[in-house]
Amino acid sequence: MALHIVAVLAVSLLVVFQAKGQSEAFEKEIYINQANDSLRYRILFPEGYDGSQAYPLVMFLHGAGERGSDNEKQLTHGSALFLENRQNHPAIVVFPQCPEDKYWIDISIRDELFGEGDPDFNQSIQKPSEQLTLVNELVEKLISEENVDTDRVYIMGLSMGGFGTFETLGRYPEKYAAAIAICGGGNLDLAENYADNTSIWITHGAQDDVVPVVLSQRIYKKLQELDSDVTYTEFPDANHNAWDPTFEMPELLPWLFSKTLK
Template sequence: MAFSNASTPKDPGHPYAKTKHISFEFFDQRRSNAPFGYEHFVSVPPNYGKELEKSWPLILFLHGAGESQRAVKESYASLWHGVPKLILCYDALKSGQTKQGDKSTDPVPADVCEMVTENFITVTPSLNMEWGYGWNASILSALLGEIVERYRVDLESVHVTGFSMGGYGTWDLAMHSPKRFATLMPICGGGDPARATLVKDVPHWIHHGDKDDIIPLRASQQMFNALAKYGAAEYVKFTRYPDLMHDSWTAAYGNFEVFEWMLRPKRKWKGDERVVPEENKAFVA
């Protein structure tokens, strides 16, 4: 099924997402099971248009509360950290720039930028606080349904990650549709330990700073303990950063190994790609 205008990018209203060496476009979510959808950035690998028979791994990235839109055309905030930072870093490196062009203080290793940009489709929704705080798992699931119909996605290699509010969103989305994801990488987030059994068979890599004074370490620790209780120890990695506070995402997303790890696992189940029934969706104004 083709969604109306689903493949038509729009102007984000700011220059921060402009790229020369990689496709990085901004879209409206066209179908949702709520009165609104998420605007979102999408990157595709440089060889996407050449390797026409290939399907590609996908990373869905969920930003934190501080990167949300609070006014018109503020989607640039969602580009400051995490996966979109890697995409923009790649473009800067290809342009011959040596300094990071965003608000983070630490530069991104070049090999990490290349690994992510050249091997994954990436999707970065931008949450508008006009619709309230926190990621809505059902709307995100509808967005993923739209993405897998728009692009050649390897359905056995769909990954979700996010930090802070996005760390909570990562677990919430996975618990909403646990058979959809190959890996989960929640960073300085938390979840509902009572529901951890729903995701016990999905490989995790949890990250958290020991000195986090925004979301305490115990939020991730409780989820790790619950997963271990349900027998998920062999599927769960937990990296604690003894000297870091809330910003453990710069270290996590700067680690080449986490993206190598994402490329290895495959889902145990088939199906479950479209978990929001079509009759529950409508076009978003």
């Protein structure tokens, strides 16, 4: 019995140390713009970061459960994926954190996407949310200050971040070579803005009881109609945590890092 308890404690400590190592590998930063608005983020640089070499840039948008001001929770899902593949896919990887009372997309857009507004899931709001504006400003800052391959800038996100991924593509087209949107949904009106130049992989759990799978199906159908380079994977047994099987796909990162801006 005592040996069992010791083994459990050892495993628990290992998990804690691994999490701490992941957290420390992503450096803590805060972006503050001229209007004094701020965005907390964590950033992972390639091992042996070489100032003479250009690297891909990945922006990762977390879900609603990871909002806050600790500059920590946003690493819960996805950070291990990039750490484990750091040598095979060296890149600058950024995890911004949305404040507790904010969203990556305007809340009225979310209402319409969920069917509480226009039944065609369309809307006509003319500008992005404050948080997406800050994310875009951060992308521009990193491009100007770090060694970023501007033909290989990527964005991905899950749940609320999946919505934010589509919204970012629509609001800032011709910037992202590829995107991965997990259990989210997209504004159909904005799809034509990025359909021609961004490769997209959409994933969703068929049993999702938080974000209806139809939201991914609709934007996938729309992008197909626009002849976009789009891939769709639906996991038959997955609920809302479609990120787990998504991160387990061995072809995911090779696909992402193979894409260049069209």
